[in-house]
Amino acid sequence: MTNHLPSVSEAKAQAKRLRAKMNEEGTTVGHGQSLELIAQQFGFRDWNAMLAAIGNKPPRDWEVGAQVSGSYLGHAFSAQITSLTRLQPGWFRLQLELDEPVDVVASEHFSNFRKRIRGVVGPKGHSVERTSNGRPHLQIDL
Numbered sequence: 419m420t421n422h423l424p425s426v427s428e429a430k431a432q433a434k435r436l437r438a439k440m441n442e443e444g445t446t447v448g449h450g451q452s453l454e455l456i457a458q459q460f461g462f463r464d465w466n467a468m469l470a471a472i473g474n475k476p477p478r479d480w481e482v483g484a485q486v487s488g489s490y491l492g493h494a495f496s497a498q499i500t501s502l503t504r505l506q507p508g509w510f511r512l513q514l515e516l517d518e519p520v521d522v523v524a525s526e527h528f529s530n531f532r533k534r535i536r537g538v539v540g541p542k543g544h545s546v547e548r549t550s551n552g553r554p555h556l557q558i559d560l
Contacts, residue, residue, distance in 0.1 A: 423460060423472050426508050427541035432456050469507070486514070488558040490535055491549060493520040500534075508541035512558070 424432065430453070437452035447455070450465070457468035480486070480502055487496045501513035519531035537545050537556035544554035 425541060426469065426472055429456055429468065486558050488556065490520055490556050491522050492553055495520055505538065509538060511538050512536065
C-alpha cells in the first residue's frame with residue numbers, strides 16, 4: 419500500500435477520469451468498477467477497504483476548539499470551531515465563533531453583523547449554497 423492516500427473526493431475524481439478514459443478507448447467501465455480499480459492501484463482489495471483506510475475525518479484534523487479561516491458571503495474571517503458534526507463522508511456541519519463580526523448585508527443603508535455562523539461544507543471546504551455571483555456562502559480554507 420501507498421503511504422500517501424488521496425482524500426475520498428480525490429479518489430472519486432481519479433475513478434471518474436479513469437472511467438472516462440477507458441470508455442473513450444472502447445472499454446466500457448461502470449462507476450463501481452472504476453472505484454475498485456483505483457483501490458487496487460493503491461494496494462487495497464476493494465473500494466470499501468480503501469474507504470476505511472482513508473477514513474471520513476474532517477480535513478486537517480478539524481475539531482472543536484480549532485482555529486480556521488475562510489470567507490462567509492464574500493467576507494474573510496478567522497474563527498474557532500464551536501461545533502462539528504459529520505453528516506456523511508466528506509460533509510460536515512460546522513458552527514463557528516468568528517474572531518471579528520462580519521456584515522452579512524450588502525446594502526449601504528443598514529448593516530447586520532454576525533459573530534456566529536453555521537453551515538454545511540463538503541470535501542472541498544465550501545457550501546453548496548451560492549450567492550448571486552456564484553461564490554459559496556461559506557468557504558473554509560483547507
